[in-house]
Amino acid sequence: MKNKEIADIFYEIADLLEIKDVKFKPIAYRRAAHIVESLTEDLADIEKRGELEEIPGVGTHIAAKIRELLTTGKLAYFDRLKSEIPPGVLELAELEGIGPKKAMILNRELGVASMETLEKAASAGKIRDLAGFGEKSEKNILLSIAAKKSAKGRVLLGDILPVAEKIRDELAALPATRQIGLAGSIRRMKETIGDVDILASSPEPERLIAAFTSLPEVSRVLGKGPTRSSVVLASGVQVDLRVVEEDQYWTALQYFTGSKDHNIALRRRALEHDWSLSEYGFKDLNTGKNLAVSSESDIYRMLGLPFIEPELRENRGEIEAAEKGTLPAVVPYDSVRGDLHVHTTWSDGDDTIPDMIAAAQKLGYRYIAICDHARSPEIDRGLMEEKIVKQHQEIDRLNKNLDGFTVLSGIECNITTEGTLDLPDQILKDFDIVIASLHSKLKMHGDEQTKRVLDAMHNDHVDILGHPTGRILLQREPAALDLPAVFEAAKSLGIVLEINGYPNRLDLADTDCMKAREYGVRFSIGSDAHATRDLYNMTLGVATARRGWIDERSVVNTFEIEELRKVIGS
């Protein structure tokens, strides 16, 4: 049984215990689940060494449950819990405004066990008579059900980030606004976003909130108070605005950036100093006085820690690493010198090579690698061999007239089901850079899939493994690869692993980056641009690398062209 499956069971146990109104255990299970999920080693291996109990958050009882799951694949305690909770109650508790308590009351009093039966009961006016409910809650339940039905759930960071930035900028322009910034998961640059958090300070919070709720993008106002408001956009995305006093902005920004687990860990730490940390600041519990803070760095410094970048705040060991001074200096957004994965009209791109050069120069890049697709059964706009010669002639011609900028001739090859590439070696040798990528048969069995990728990596001409797992966010699971074997091979063969910045790929994923970096491999961040506007995907790729704890020297496209050429042997 894999770590992820065990973590999921612990998460569900936490939910079930919460429904049963058991105190504190849900926190313990959730904490254990979170830590298990972010381990870089298999629980089975840790168990073999008898070191389960040394995992933070895992004590005698949870360790025993991990052992039971590893050996039998089942957990009696989990099965018993499930049998004690009426089916459907968990589903009810997922509705906005319904928690464990109300879900249980609805089930007990009305026999409601699904969204459908709840909708019927609400429509029939049966809910308003229950103790603790009223007409308003009945109406809100119907609204929540409608919202749930139409909700797309999480959205891609790349889709929502520009929208959020626009709203932020609109509010920033108001006279009532002092400081303003994005917070929450969007500031941490998580690959998908549930809702958007915006934090502001203002001497006139009500005025700011009134402006916010009447923005043209807003389709429904969920709540509106003197310090916070929630709205839903026409796209179905929820946006929360909090307004605080100016001197509370930094602690509030830290607080609302999260993650929740990161904050809980920080607050624990604050309590060790007899301080209470909240969005309103530090409070000395002995004197009752507030401690001044004038930046986010101040908060970390007071807790004896260096500043922790928002992208790292996931409670994946960043606090411990910060404490030990082993936190990596993650790759800066402005350190990228070029883009190594760019398509053009030569294959399935929308813009020409000169267009892409001009756009790249605007971004301050020193080079780009044109990596159009090779012709494959899967890619019908890919390049035939005779066109490759012509493309190289164009690139040579363009390079002669460029000063301080280099166009590298590259190709994105498809890895065939047999683990070969779709171009012969005598052609591959003429490229500066060769990316090998999976585009088809992503559901192959794990052993076969891994062999296929490893075989391709053994081709001497391959420089980069493109979007290594082939996942499509919210759509397609990653291929069942033995990633440790791939990382090992990348290290020994000198193959660079791509962090693909295309909004629905972000592949390698942040957590895979964290694992890969332990092997000492190198990465390239590529936009996979199919048009000039896509070059901005680089930001998403860098964000993913940062979330994966990758430093600048591990990313080859932060190198100047001479050093890059040495790495890719061109």
Place this chain on the structure above:
DNA sequence: GCCGTTTTCGGCCCGACTGTTTTCAGTCG
């Protein structure tokens, strides 16, 4: 159920908003 340079027992992050109440529970983030 976990954890301990103030604890092996007694804590476990903390505040806003809503809708139900007539002082507060539940939910959310």
